[in-house]
Amino acid sequence: MRKPIIAGNWKMNNTQAEAVELINALKPLVADVTKTDVVVCVPYTCIEKVKKAVRGSKIKVGAENVAWADKGAFTGEISANMLKEVGAEYVIIGHSERRQYFGETDKTVNMRTVQALKNDLKPIVCVGETLDEREGGITNKVLDTQLYGAFEGFTQDDIKKVVIAYEPVWAIGTGKTATSEQANDTIKYIRKVLAKMFTRPVANKVRIQYGGSMNPKNASELMAMSDIDGGLIGGASLKAEDFSKVVKFNG
Numbered sequence: 001m002r003k004p005i006i007a008g009n010w011k012m013n014n015t016q017a018e019a020v021e022l023i024n025a026l027k028p029l030v031a032d033v034t035k036t037d038v039v040v041c042v043p044y045t046c047i048e049k050v051k052k053a054v055r056g057s058k059i060k061v062g063a064e065n066v067a068w069a070d071k072g073a074f075t076g077e078i079s080a081n082m083l084k085e086v087g088a089e090y091v092i093i094g095h096s097e098r099r100q101y102f103g104e105t106d107k108t109v110n111m112r113t114v115q116a117l118k119n120d121l122k123p124i125v126c127v128g129e130t131l132d133e134r135e136g137g138i139t140n141k142v143l144d145t146q147l148y149g150a151f152e153g154f155t156q157d158d159i160k161k162v163v164i165a166y167e168p169v170w171a172i173g174t175g176k177t178a179t180s181e182q183a184n185d186t187i188k189y190i191r192k193v194l195a196k197m198f199t200r201p202v203a204n205k206v207r208i209q210y211g212g213s214m215n216p217k218n219a220s221e222l223m224a225m226s227d228i229d230g231g232l233i234g235g236a237s238l239k240a241e242d243f244s245k246v247v248k249f250n251g
C-alpha cells in the first residue's frame, strides 16, 4: 500500500510572518491526520521559521528547488546542505514554472534530483504536458522524454525514494482540473513507463501525485482513483482551511 502524500506548493507567496500565521492556523486543523503525509514546500526565506512553527505536529517542510552542485560559483542557487541546515526534508524539482520561466530541462532536473538523493532530501519531481501537447496527441511521448530524462542512471532504490507529481500544465492555476479519469489514466501510463525503466513491483511502490487546481471540492474524487497517491497543491495550500480539507480528503 502506498501512503498518500499531500504537499502544498506555496510558490513565491508569504512573508515569514504570513507563513507562521498560516502554519499556526493549519496545525490544529490537521492534528489528527496520521494516515497521510502532509508537507508544505515554502520559499527559502520561510523554511527556518516554518520548521519551528510546525513543531509538535506531523507537518513536514520542503523547499521548491535545490542546486545540483555542493557549493561554489552558482549565483542565486541554494545547496542541499543549506536546505537541510534550516530543516527542509522534501524538495520540489522540475516544476513547470521552472521549466517555463527559468530554463529548467530534463537534464537539470536529473542533476538536481541526484543531488537531493545524495543528501537525503526527498524529491518531488514534477512532470506534465502543455495544452498544445495534449491536444496534439503527444502527451505520452512528452512524459516518456521527461521520465527517461529525469531518472536517467537511477537505481531501483533511488526511484523508490522519489515522489512524482503529474501536473498537466494546462490545469495549473487555471481552475481547470483534469477529470479524475484523465488524471488516473495518465498516472497509470507514468507507472507503466516506470515499470519498463525499473520493474513492475518497483513501479507499484512509487508514489505519484496529481497536481493542477486540486482543491477541497475535487480532492476526494481524485484521491479515490486507483493510481493517484496524493496531490501537489498550489493555490489551495495558501489557505489553512482549504489545505486542511484537501489533506482530509477522506473525511
Ligand code: PGA
Pocket (backbone or CB within 6 Å): 009, 167, 171, 172, 173, 174, 175, 211, 212, 213, 214, 232, 233, 234, 235, 236
Ligand atoms: P495549483 O498549482 O494548485 O494552483 O493549480 C499546483 C502546482 O503548480 O503545483
